[in-house]
Amino acid sequence: MSVKRFTLAEANSVLNIIRPVVAEIQSIRERILARQPELWLAMERAGGNGGSAELSRLAHEFDRLDSLAHEIVDTGAEIKDLGIGLIDFRALRDDQEVYLCWKYGEEDIRYWHEIGAGVAGRRPIELF
Helix, strand or coil: CCCCCCCHHHHHHHHHHHHHHHHHHHHHHHHHHHCHHHHHHHHHHHHHHCCCHHHHHHHHHHHHHHHHHHHHHHCCCEEEECCCCEEEEEEEECCEEEEEEEECCCCCCCEEEECCCCHHHCEEHHHC
16 A cells, blocks of 8 residues: 655645544544543443443444544545644655644644654744
């Protein structure tokens, strides 16, 4: 399987697809985290009686998260951290493979980093 490599323009264009997907992921994540205490209680109770409506709703939320994650991956982008909405796009810089890096809340791609550097090694896109 070949790895998709993006130009900066292509990656920014794909963000038009990814932005609303990541927004929905963040919304689902917030709903799940807000219900975390009651979900633990439902899980404890469900262990003895075979399930609960609350856990069935939670399963639907996780199914939707899975579907949304596949939408992102299908674009060729790489999910690095769904919790903060961190997405990377493979690119070439002077014949070296790097990542164009986008985080939820950023308007467009403003950073890049070397493959092994991670988010801590993000550099301004002007240096790309």
